[in-house]
Amino acid sequence: MPIAWLILIVLAIAAVGYVLGRSRALQSAGGDSRGLHSLPVFYGTNVALKTVVPAFGLLILWLLAQPLFVNSQISDMIPESAIKEGSSRSLVMAEVRRTASGLDNAVAQGTLSETAANNADADVSELTQILKDAGQVVTSDISQPVLNAAQRYRLMNATGYTIMSFVVLFVALIGAAAGWLQTNADYRARNVVEQGVGVLLLAAASIAILTTVGIVLSLVFNTWEFFKLYPATDFFFGLTWSPSFSGRGGLSELGIIPLLWGTLYISFVALLVAVPIGLFAAIYLSEYASPRVRSVAKPMLEVLAGIPTIVYGLFALLTVGPLLLNIFGADGLGWMKAGTAVMTAGVVMGIMLIPFVSSLSDDIINAVPQAMRDGSYGLGATQSETIRQVVLPAALPGIVGAILLAASRAIGETMIVVLGAGAAARLSLNPFEAMTTVTAKIVSQLTGDADFASPEALVAFALGMTLFVLTLGLNVFALYIVRKYREQYE
Amino acid sequence: MTDASMQSPETGRHAASLTATDARTIKRAKAEKRFRTYGIVAIATGLFFLVVLFASILSQGIPAFQRTVVSVDFTLTEQQREEAESTLFKTKAYSDLFIAALNKELTERGVEVDFDDAAIERLLGKVGGTIRTFYAENPDQLGQPIEFDLAASSRVDGYFKGRVSRDTLQDSRFLQLSDLDLVDALKEAGIIKQGFNWPFITGADSGVDNPGGAGIGASVVGSFFMMMVVLVLSLPIGVAASIYLEEFAPQNKFTDLIEVNISNLAAVPSIVFGILGLAVFIQFMHLPQSAPLVGGLVLTLMTLPTIIISTRASLKAVPPSIRDAALGVGASKMQAVFHHVLPLAAPGILTGTIIGLAQALGETAPLLLIGMVGFVARGYPDGFLAGFTEPNSAMPAQIYTWAARADVGFYEKAWGGIIILLMFLLTMNIIAIILRRRFERRW
Numbered sequence: 037m038p039i040a041w042l043i044l045i046v047l048a049i050a051a052v053g054y055v056l057g058r059s060r061a062l063q064s065a066g067g068d069s070r071g072l073h074s075l076p077v078f079y080g081t082n083v084a085l086k087t088v089v090p091a092f093g094l095l096i097l098w099l100l101a102q103p104l105f106v107n108s109q110i111s112d113m114i115p116e117s118a119i120k121e122g123s124s125r126s127l128v129m130a131e132v133r134r135t136a137s138g139l140d141n142a143v144a145q146g147t148l149s150e151t152a153a154n155n156a157d158a159d160v161s162e163l164t165q166i167l168k169d170a171g172q173v174v175t176s177d178i179s180q181p182v183l184n185a186a187q188r189y190r191l192m193n194a195t196g197y198t199i200m201s202f203v204v205l206f207v208a209l210i211g212a213a214a215g216w217l218q219t220n221a222d223y224r225a226r227n228v229v230e231q232g233v234g235v236l237l238l239a240a241a242s243i244a245i246l247t248t249v250g251i252v253l254s255l256v257f258n259t260w261e262f263f264k265l266y267p268a269t270d271f272f273f274g275l276t277w278s279p280s281f282s283g284r285g286g287l288s289e290l291g292i293i294p295l296l297w298g299t300l301y302i303s304f305v306a307l308l309v310a311v312p313i314g315l316f317a318a319i320y321l322s323e324y325a326s327p328r329v330r331s332v333a334k335p336m337l338e339v340l341a342g343i344p345t346i347v348y349g350l351f352a353l354l355t356v357g358p359l360l361l362n363i364f365g366a367d368g369l370g371w372m373k374a375g376t377a378v379m380t381a382g383v384v385m386g387i388m389l390i391p392f393v394s395s396l397s398d399d400i401i402n403a404v405p406q407a408m409r410d411g412s413y414g415l416g417a418t419q420s421e422t423i424r425q426v427v428l429p430a431a432l433p434g435i436v437g438a439i440l441l442a443a444s445r446a447i448g449e450t451m452i453v454v455l456g457a458g459a460a461a462r463l464s465l466n467p468f469e470a471m472t473t474v475t476a477k478i479v480s481q482l483t484g485d486a487d488f489a490s491p492e493a494l495v496a497f498a499l500g501m502t503l504f505v506l507t508l509g510l511n512v513f514a515l516y517i518v519r520k521y522r523e524q525y526e
Numbered sequence: 527m528t529d530a531s532m533q534s535p536e537t538g539r540h541a542a543s544l545t546a547t548d549a550r551t552i553k554r555a556k557a558e559k560r561f562r563t564y565g566i567v568a569i570a571t572g573l574f575f576l577v578v579l580f581a582s583i584l585s586q587g588i589p590a591f592q593r594t595v596v597s598v599d600f601t602l603t604e605q606q607r608e609e610a611e612s613t614l615f616k617t618k619a620y621s622d623l624f625i626a627a628l629n630k631e632l633t634e635r636g637v638e639v640d641f642d643d644a645a646i647e648r649l650l651g652k653v654g655g656t657i658r659t660f661y662a663e664n665p666d667q668l669g670q671p672i673e674f675d676l677a678a679s680s681r682v683d684g685y686f687k688g689r690v691s692r693d694t695l696q697d698s699r700f701l702q703l704s705d706l707d708l709v710d711a712l713k714e715a716g717i718i719k720q721g722f723n724w725p726f727i728t729g730a731d732s733g734v735d736n737p738g739g740a741g742i743g744a745s746v747v748g749s750f751f752m753m754m755v756v757l758v759l760s761l762p763i764g765v766a767a768s769i770y771l772e773e774f775a776p777q778n779k780f781t782d783l784i785e786v787n788i789s790n791l792a793a794v795p796s797i798v799f800g801i802l803g804l805a806v807f808i809q810f811m812h813l814p815q816s817a818p819l820v821g822g823l824v825l826t827l828m829t830l831p832t833i834i835i836s837t838r839a840s841l842k843a844v845p846p847s848i849r850d851a852a853l854g855v856g857a858s859k860m861q862a863v864f865h866h867v868l869p870l871a872a873p874g875i876l877t878g879t880i881i882g883l884a885q886a887l888g889e890t891a892p893l894l895l896i897g898m899v900g901f902v903a904r905g906y907p908d909g910f911l912a913g914f915t916e917p918n919s920a921m922p923a924q925i926y927t928w929a930a931r932a933d934v935g936f937y938e939k940a941w942g943g944i945i946i947l948l949m950f951l952l953t954m955n956i957i958a959i960i961l962r963r964r965f966e967r968r969w
Contacts (some may be wrong), residue, residue, distance in 0.1 A: 230858060237770035241767040241771055241775070314568075333573070339576060420560075504794065
């Protein structure tokens with residue numbers, strides 16, 4: 037991996053620059069650091085920063101821009117005639133990239149010489165056979181234009197990376213030289229370095245914004261593509277979910293309503309389990325429990341929140357599902373056909389959410405001022421009367437916020453429903469039937485299929501968008517309520 | 527219940543005495559008791575779920591650490607090897623040789639149960655490949671007797687662990703009732719025995735038809751590389767972002783925007799991060815699918831809010847007098863932060879980072895979207911750098927893969943994988959707690 041070497045070389049230049057900058061500063065002050073404007077360290081750091089920051093910035097930009105550039109160039113190179121019926125340009129491009137990486141690997145294994153890989157007139161079938169023998173996954177028939185495009189792709193990438201290495205090294209050396217030449221006893225190195233570090237800190241903080249922008253852009257862009265292929269009204273109001281992977285569009289019915297129904301139903305069951313248990317646990321812990329009980333029971337409950345969701349998923353699939361099937365299945369009440377059902381996923385998700393509800397409610401109940409309780413006791417109310425009629429109403433907005441946060445968690449939960457809820461999308465009221473959710477369908481539409489051009493894959497982005505908007509809305513609303521309430525008593 | 531309706535004149539308020547409790551007081555006392563019981567029941571239910579969860583993990587996962595092996599002395603001659611290598615189904619030839627050897631040994635020992643080659647074949651797992659690899663790696667062992675510990679078939683394994691019993695077994699091409707007599711006889715003879723399942727801990731995933739040979743080692747390595755990426759990226763970025771927000775950020779719209787973004791990102795469902803990773807890292811940047819590098823990048827974005835929130839809390843906990851003192855003796859703002867505040871906040875930051883890493887280690891959903899599922903992670907990466915870019919699985923993704931397979935034998939592996947995953951999480955959390963106890967300073 038030459039990029040790793042490139043990074044190491046730039047770092048080495050920076051280290052050398054640090055030593056040289058520091059010694060040059062000391063030299064210019066006659067070996068006495070008291071004659072310098074800043075501490076000697078800053079002069080060294082100044083050179084090192086000027087080496088590393090522009091070089092790495094350029095490296096990252098180049099790595100981002102080159103694939104875009106190369107792809108658009110190659111994509112223009114493929115003639116319209118090379119795109120088969122029912123295929124698309126992006127599919128052909130995927131094939132080009134696969135072939136190119138196959139050639140790379142074959143060359144790396146030594147089964148193919150570099151010149152043979154670049155030979156534009158090579159016999160296509162022969163080359164395909166070599167690639168297959170080398171264990172590379174290639175499509176059965178690489179066509180001549182695809183092969184040529186793949187060879188060109190390799191060439192452009194190779195030249196691109198070579199140029200990049202030189203340019204980055206050049207920039208690093210220029211930066212080091214500039215920093216070194218600036219260095220003299222009067223140079224305000226500390227101010228410059230601190231300003232630079234400040235900018236780096238700001239950049240790190242901005243990554244949060246970049247992430248959000250990345251999420252929104254990737255969702256919006258692909259959702260837009262999806263709505264070009266599939267009408268938005270059918271998506272939002274369709275009552276059937278039956279994607280077909282065989283036919284390319286047209287045959288699939290991709291209505292979100294059954295998925296949303298499954299999501300909300302399972303979340304509802306989960307909240308039905310989590311809210312009473314969590315709320316009463318929080319009340320007991322904050323109002324009744326002795327400090328000793330509290331110090332044991334609270335962390336124990338919170339362990340439930342620290343367990344990875346895959347564990348809950350397996351628990352639903354292999355423990356809770358069969359258990360419920362014993363009680364409600366054909367041998368018992370006869371309501372349930374299989375272990376995966378709304379009930380299974382809902383109950384397990386409820387267990388997972390108990391600590392969310394209890395911890396948040398606990399904080400909120402604790403934040404209710406003691407004076408309110410004392411007032412109630414003074415009027416002769418018992419402890420439970422105080423809790424029900426004074427503490428809970430006062431804490432209600434916060435508790436609602438906590439429940440909404442738990443609900444948003446339930447809606448976004450994936451592994452439990454993937455393993456525990458089943459795969460059939462249906463609109464039904466029976467909680468013992470298998471249903472599926474938005475998250476489970478995102479997983480099933482996007483795993484295993486590398487073709488992002490079909491509506492069946494793109495629908496996952498529209499589902500993701502819906503999920504994102506839904507959970508974000510719930511969160512913003514919940515945080516708003518919690519914050520507003522907190523200010524009342526502080 | 528003290529509703530307004532209860533304060534009707536019938537309660538006989540004027541007749542109350544101090545010595546005899548009236549009906550209403552008794553009722554209220556009962557309500558009080560009931561309410562308290564609800565709380566106790568709620569906590570007990572929560573703890574009960576916790577106990578059931580751990581009980582089912584342990585009871586179903588521990589058998590994964592045991593395996594049933596057939597241990598036989600076996601000699602392969604140079605000539606036999608050449609013959610086997612020249613056939614079309616090479617592993618089949620090896621396993622035929624082994625079966626013949628076992629058959630001979632059983633006859634010599636005079637096992638009293640009827641058996642034939644087919645029965646022996648049913649008892650054994652996929653042994654041919656193991657033998658072939660062994661001799662390919664150790665050609666000098668040819669012609670010498672070697673004691674092989676080879677995995678028994680998954681059903682025989684199940685028989686030893688109680689998953690398969692004589693009552694429930696139906697004759698099939700995998701195992702017949704009569705074979706169990708042979709198994710018992712072999713157990714008497716000490717040829718079939720149970721042992722600790724090292725291959726489960728050190729091995730890689732096997733094909734869908736061979737649950738006995740599946741191991742979690744390769745995916746532990748995959749998880750390790752992912753955590754390296756997460757640590758190397760999220761710790762510096764998270765700390766830098768927190769320092770900016772806590773110490774330098776001016777009060778303006780841009781800072782507010784960052785703050786809002788961080789708190790919202792902490793609540794975005796993990797699957798959405800998976801979509802981001804798929805769209806940006808794989809679709810747009812064409813990074814390799816299923817690579818720990820991509821998984822690490824996605825998990826970094828997920829972990830950042832956690833680390834930023836905990837780092838800010840520990841920066842906030844350092845009293846302002848420390849900063850004032852540093853500034854007072856002539857340090858710059860930057861020096862005050864980096865030389866004095868940061869070292870004092872370090873234990874808290876480290877604790878938060880470890881907890882964030884533990885969360886990332888258990889995260890599954892985003893990994894499914896970037897392709898860490900649906901393929902068999904058959905081996906360890908070739909080297910350190912290749913570890914980042916070669917397709918590999920990660921522990922939770924591997925557990926999911928096993929759980930989604932049809933063969934029941936894989937469920938045991940999935941539970942066993944969970945025990946290993948939880949052991950890693952437990953260790954990380956204990957380290958975090960110890961760090962906090964040992965180094966945290968109360969001001």
